[in-house]
Amino acid sequence: MAADASHGGGTGFPLVLLVEDTASLRLTYSAVLKAAGFEVEAAETGAEAIEKLRRCRPVLAVMDLMLPDRDGLDLLQTFQQIAPDTPLVVVTAHGSIDRAVSAMRAGAHEFLVKPVDRARLIEAVTHALKARSCVPAATLGGQRDTLPPFIGASPSMQETYRLIRSVARSMATVFITGESGTGKELCAEAVHRLSTRREKPFIALNCGAIPGDLLESEVFGHLKGSFTGAISDKQGAAAAADGGTLFLDEICEMDLNLQTKLLRFLQTSTITPVGATRARKLDVRIVCATNRDPEDEVRHGRFREDLFYRLHVVPIHMPPLRDRGEDVVELAQTLLERMAAEEGSTLNRIAPAVLDLFRALPWPGNVRQLINVLRNAVVLNEGPVLTPDMLPKRLQEQSASEACAAPSPPPAGNATAPEDPFRGWTLARIERMAIEAAIRRNDGSVPQAARELGVSPSTLYRKRQQWGECG
Incomplete structure (x- = not known):
């Protein structure tokens, strides 16, 4: 009987376990899932959900994180112990996104924010089932010392490989941090190659290398004549990545207004190219990266807090060499x-x-x-x-x-302390040396040096022009 239940009680339709204590929402979600070709077994409480999970063996579970008899995160862990191969889609209220993020880190495949859009519900369920059935076991074993194309098997990289393998199957957004040159784009590519989207495009866009007034067009595209210089329609990076993965490097360089539009895209899975009046539906997974501290950017008002929580679901830190x-x-x-x-x-x-x-x-x-x-x-x-x-x-x-930089022992007795190395230098000379050193450390990249020094690239360009180093 249980074997039949896993396939819809003999109907041939896949069975979804729906855990929702609000009757109206339970009926709505059930109707949406049934219309999409699923059979639904509903539960109102955590205890009832566990009993039906053991008895019915669903192919997937959709679970509200706020239940009357049990904490949703605790129930998620119990589900994973009973049926570790059953993917979970969690549902949360808008004010509890941090709990949904915790659920993703604990192994949930995707989270939805109430009120749940019908199309998003079906999309999340479909992706979760695809991840369950299509990812080759060999790519998920996690027993290898390295993960191509990376080189090195240090403990810090082993943890990175573990996180990549763990998150690759899900729809969760990945937020990669690390210093410049640590391989953040390689990490994003590895996540894509181990995912069910590996046959679809991987599109990388460096938000720090594109002028702010052009970035919206690069991400979302534009129509001919929508602004000066738009001589033809342009497909943006998001549309180019449809079905695959969009990697947004240097995400903290993105203008606050564009951050708002990116958040809307994440919430609705639709884009509106510059100059267009109709939105377009896309299926894109977002992976982003930065060499800054994203939480510090939030504290200083340079990065939207709601966007941070939407993107910072599974953080991966690339260790410095x-x-x-x-x-x-x-x-x-x-x-x-x-x-x-x-x-x-x-x-x-x-x-x-x-x-x-x-x-x-x-x-x-x-x-x-x-x-x-x-x-x-x-x-x-x-x-x-x-x-x-x-x-x-x-x-x-x-x-x-x-x-030669090893610290010298402190002077004994009344010995004279070492002379100040900057004695006799002007402030302008010290500033110039600091800027030139930062540019050398960043292999000649003025934007990278500017980020390291905490100033805008235009400041460094202007100063170098004053020094007669660029025309």
């Missing part, structure tokens, strides 16, 4: 071999002294800086072994300066 231990050795050797093959070079091994140096360096530019160093060495030198003298001069100088 200096915290990845021996990963830097594996990365360096693997990347050097690849670059040597690409350039037709014989420089494909690394001297022990260079590996010791690589272990000791702080790598402020992370993996991107390591790639830059190795590419420079391969292009300018012959092999077969990479030695310290082949490294870029700035790296050798950095190594030498750090070797």
